Amino acid sequence: MHTIDELNSILSEADCLINEAQLNEALDKMAEQISGDLAEKMPLVICVMNGGLLPTAALLQRLQFPLELDYVHASRYGLETTGSDLNWTRYPQTEFKGRDVLIVDDIFDQGHTVEAIIKWFEANGAKNVYSATVVNKLHDRKVEMRPDYIGLDVEDRFLFGYGMDYQGYFRNLQGIYAVKGK
Numbered sequence: 001m002h003t004i005d006e007l008n009s010i011l012s013e014a015d016c017l018i019n020e021a022q023l024n025e026a027l028d029k030m031a032e033q034i035s036g037d038l039a040e041k042m043p044l045v046i047c048v049m050n051g052g053l054l055p056t057a058a059l060l061q062r063l064q065f066p067l068e069l070d071y072v073h074a075s076r077y078g079l080e081t082t083g084s085d086l087n088w089t090r091y092p093q094t095e096f097k098g099r100d101v102l103i104v105d106d107i108f109d110q111g112h113t114v115e116a117i118i119k120w121f122e123a124n125g126a127k128n129v130y131s132a133t134v135v136n137k138l139h140d141r142k143v144e145m146r147p148d149y150i151g152l153d154v155e156d157r158f159l160f161g162y163g164m165d166y167q168g169y170f171r172n173l174q175g176i177y178a179v180k181g182k
């Protein structure tokens, strides 16, 4: 349990790696690319909760074409997790067989989460599965695939803000921060 003073001090000491203007510029570009690919496809957009909430809302505001929205909740557990070791607590409720699907999440870190979700949609009948993450963490511990749309590369530190949490807090921040010393 953290006190509000502890949390405020973590935030005030953290490094802001990506500010709101940089986020908006990256989201504008992602939305442009997504619109180029999917504007005629009536896609189903899938928000990966919880981290995907802010990125999904930000992209939807920028996509001016017919689409549907649903969400999944799938989280990793354990350090050696592989693609199939996601803990699913919510599956999509919208029909997606034969449809184009766009998965939206906050971060592509090792990539197991997005890779496993893509595989699940493909195995269950989606036509094409695209993926978008606001950030891609730079290191060499990744799965082979990469999201189709990536906003920004970011250094290999523990991040929070804009969907990502620090022990449950700070998903709401309009910027991406790294914990001091981590």
Ligand SMILES: O=P(O)(O)OC[C@H]1O[C@H](OP(=O)(O)OP(=O)(O)O)[C@H](O)[C@@H]1O
Binding pocket: 048, 049, 050, 051, 052, 074, 075, 076, 105, 106, 107, 108, 109, 110, 111, 112, 113, 114, 164, 165
């Ligand atoms: O690329 P990976 O190494 O798989 O990590 C990325 C995933 O980790 C976080 O989710 P988390 O499981 O922490 O759940 P949350 O979205 O509820 O925070 C994040 O939102 C991504 O979904």
Ligand SMILES: Nc1nc2[nH]cnc2c(=O)[nH]1
Binding pocket: 107, 109, 110, 157, 158, 159, 160, 164, 165, 166
């Ligand atoms: N909050 C948070 N969640 C993550 N999931 C995968 N990488 C990260 C990270 O750097 N921060």
